[in-house]
Amino acid sequence: MTEPGTSAPDGGVPLVRRAELRVWDDAACRRVHEATCEVLAETGVEARHPRALELLRQAGADVAATRARLPRELVERTLAGAPRRFTLKGRAPDGSLDRELADGETWFGTGPDCLYVDDPADGRRRARLADVERFARLAEQLPNIDFVMSMGLPEDADPERVDLAQLAAMLAGTRKPIVVSSPFGGDSLRTMVAMAGACGQAASLACLAMSSPPLQLDEICLDKLLVCGELDLPVVLAPAPSAGSTAPASIAAVVVVANAEVLAGLVVHQLATPGAPFLYGAGIGVLNMQTMVDAYRPPGVALGNQASIDLARWYGLPSWAYAGDSDSKLFDEQAAAEAAMGAILGELCRATLLHDVGYLESGLQSSYEHLVLGDELAAYARAFGRELPVDDEALALDEIKRSGPGGNHLARPMTRARYRDFRQSGLLDQSVYERWRADGATTLKQRIATRTADLLRGAPPFTLDATTRRRLDELVEQAPPGR
Numbered sequence: 001m002t003e004p005g006t007s008a009p010d011g012g013v014p015l016v017r018r019a020e021l022r023v024w025d026d027a028a029c030r031r032v033h034e035a036t037c038e039v040l041a042e043t044g045v046e047a048r049h050p051r052a053l054e055l056l057r058q059a060g061a062d063v064a065a066t067r068a069r070l071p072r073e074l075v076e077r078t079l080a081g082a083p084r085r086f087t088l089k090g091r092a093p094d095g096s097l098d099r100e101l102a103d104g105e106t107w108f109g110t111g112p113d114c115l116y117v118d119d120p121a122d123g124r125r126r127a128r129l130a131d132v133e134r135f136a137r138l139a140e141q142l143p144n145i146d147f148v149m150s151m152g153l154p155e156d157a158d159p160e161r162v163d164l165a166q167l168a169a170m171l172a173g174t175r176k177p178i179v180v181s182s183p184f185g186g187d188s189l190r191t192m193v194a195m196a197g198a199c200g201q202a203a204s205l206a207c208l209a210m211s212s213p214p215l216q217l218d219e220i221c222l223d224k225l226l227v228c229g230e231l232d233l234p235v236v237l238a239p240a241p242s243a244g245s246t247a248p249a250s251i252a253a254v255v256v257v258a259n260a261e262v263l264a265g266l267v268v269h270q271l272a273t274p275g276a277p278f279l280y281g282a283g284i285g286v287l288n289m290q291t292m293v294d295a296y297r298p299p300g301v302a303l304g305n306q307a308s309i310d311l312a313r314w315y316g317l318p319s320w321a322y323a324g325d326s327d328s329k330l331f332d333e334q335a336a337a338e339a340a341m342g343a344i345l346g347e348l349c350r351a352t353l354l355h356d357v358g359y360l361e362s363g364l365q366s367s368y369e370h371l372v373l374g375d376e377l378a379a380y381a382r383a384f385g386r387e388l389p390v391d392d393e394a395l396a397l398d399e400i401k402r403s404g405p406g407g408n409h410l411a412r413p414m415t416r417a418r419y420r421d422f423r424q425s426g427l428l429d430q431s432v433y434e435r436w437r438a439d440g441a442t443t444l445k446q447r448i449a450t451r452t453a454d455l456l457r458g459a460p461p462f463t464l465d466a467t468t469r470r471r472l473d474e475l476v477e478q479a480p481p482g483r
Contacts, residue, residue, distance in 0.1 A: 018387045021348035023306045029314035032252070032307075036259045037072040044069035045215045045264045049222035055271040070267060078267045084316050086277040088147070088234055089203040091175035099146055099177055101234060101279065101318045101352050106385070108323055108346070108378040109147035110139055110371065111356035111363070112181035112208065117152055118331055118360055118367035120452060127152030127366070132166050134456065135358075136173025138371060141455050144378035147177045147206075149355060151366040160481030167192050168472040171199045172464050179236070179355070181208045184482060185220045186227025191479045193231055198471045199464065206234040206279075206353075211261035213241035217268070225265055229273030236320045236353070237265040238281030242294050243304075245287045251304045254284050259311055279352060281320040282308035295327045295362050297338045302345055309349045321349055323381075324357030324374035331369050335360060336444070339370065340377050347381035354378075369445075372452045376427045383423040427451065 024032070047053055047068045062069040090097025099107050117127045135151040150166040157165040163182035170178050178196070182188050193202045209224040211217050217225075221237075228235035239258035241247035247254040262280055269278055284304025285294040295301070305321050312319035323346025328334035339357075346354040356363070357378065358371030388394075399414050409415050427447050429436055442450075464472075 017390065019348055019385055020350055021306060021345065022310055023303060024310040024314075026314060029311050032256060032259065032311060033314070035256050036263060037075055039215070039256060039260045040070040040075060040264060041072055042069065043215065045217060045260065047217050047222060047264070047268065048219045049217070049226070049268075051226060051272075052217070052222045052268045055268060059267070059271050068264070070264060075263055075267060078270045079263070079315055079317075081274055082266060082270055082315075082317060083275055083277055084318070086234060086318075087203075088177045088206050089201050090177050091199060091201045091204050097176050101277070103313055103316055103318060103352065104350055105318075105352055106347060106350055106354060106382075107146035107352065108144055108343075108354045108357055108374070109179065110135065110145065110149045110151050111325070111359050111366070112149040112151070112179075113153040114151060114359065114361075114364060114366040115153055116361065116365040118365055118370065120368055120449060120456075124329075124365060126155045129154040129157050129165055129169055131366075132169035133173040135366065135368070135371070136170045137460050138368060138452075138455055140174040140176060140461050141458075142372065142375035144375045144382065145176070145357065145371070147179055147353065147355075148174045149179050149181065149208075151358065151371075158481075161476055161479060163188055164191055164195070164476040164479055167195055168476055171195060171472060172469065173460075175204075175462060177204050177206065179206045179208055179353070182224075183220070185223035186230075188479070189224065189227050189231060189233065191475055193233070195472055195475050198475065199468055203232070206236065206277075208236045208238060209265070210281075210283075211237065211239045211265060213239060213246040213261065214257050215260055215264075217261065217265055221265070222268060225269040226272050229269050229276035232273075232276060234277035234279060235269065236279040236281050237262050237269075238283045238320055240283040240285060240294075242285030242287045243300065244289065245285075251284065251286075251300055251307070254286075254304055255307050255311070258282070258284060258308060278317070279320045280308075280312035280315065280317040282312070282322075282351065284308060293327075293362055296322065296325045296356075296359070297327050297342065302341075306345070306349050309351050313350065318352040320353045320355065321346060321351035322356050323347070323354035324370075324377060325359035325363070326370070327360075327362045329361050329365070331360065331367050331373075331445070335367075335370055336373060339374055343374065343377035343381040344384065347378075347385040368456065369448050369452045372448050372455070373427070373444075376425065379423065380425070380428075 056068045057063040085102035088099045131152045139145040139148045239261040241257040247257040282305040286300040326335040326338040357374035
């Protein structure tokens, strides 16, 4: 666990600043950690996997049937040994798509397994396997989308091999790192590693695993944790307790439940494979008692997720949160507003992997056009989140003095050298009215539609050769069903 400071190395004022958001300071994080340890030691968690239970028993946990109570010393010893930094590979030969995963490094990506797709041509419909590949191809071309998930649960794929079919489609569409989501256990991951290896980089995958609130780690979740450790795959353990249903009606209490699930999973994961790569997942819900929907963008959800990321930062662990999503049913004004809030909050929270860019309908629907807007918003958020130094070069006192009162800097060499450093949007119109009219008087939605169509109809930035695609098909077909 870390105690972040704010001083420069010499003890003075730090020379580099950047925007960050915090809800809980170190004292609050310590109090929540203590409360979590009390829950783990006295109430415990359900751990429904024989090997996981045996690992916990051997490490000193109190195990009775499937209930495991974890002593604080075991939790804190495991936290101390968990890795703070590791690499998620891409498949670019020059390494340009590799992502360093560590506290403070922020990457944006898509999300998994939406039942529906908002298609520019067809509107809302069930997701198909072709959508998974199209979304991956679109993400490959969007410079601020750093990792890829399926974006669809295809109705036309074999349900017993759907995760493998999704991965094959993503591998055909992108060379960026892929985070897989599977309804099956660890055996499926072994096939996935072989598939990624057939495409040139077995280490280009990470895996999402989810606990079962409250305070339960089911067999599939634990199997993924164990096999990810064995395969050296980074694993995200994401909880999803919700205020008023699977957790108390208190945001702080929901965070305690979520933290207990993540720490229990981390203990199992690190006991099986010490030093294996692990990401702390945030997933706080607030059940709407009128609609019975766990929406993505209520303020309580954002507050709880930020608190969870504050805990992850206090622990020093790479983390997982949300950005660029919306509860709107259409790609409309609500979608744009919520995606913008999510992008800025995501950047400011400093979570390591920010997923679900392009989501609509509280995670039921993915949208091509919303993903293109999400890329633009991620670029804005990144520009806002850049370091803002206060050293001699940045303060430019010589430039100020040379121009003097009433002067200007338009012709100065510094302006010519650096004006491109200030990001200008390619989609958000910032011209005067007359120029906007002369350029076609388009709305943001129209500009996004044009941009999306151009990207989808253009030549793919890369293609898999026929031999590799056949090998992927063989691996999918040869895998036993329902692993």
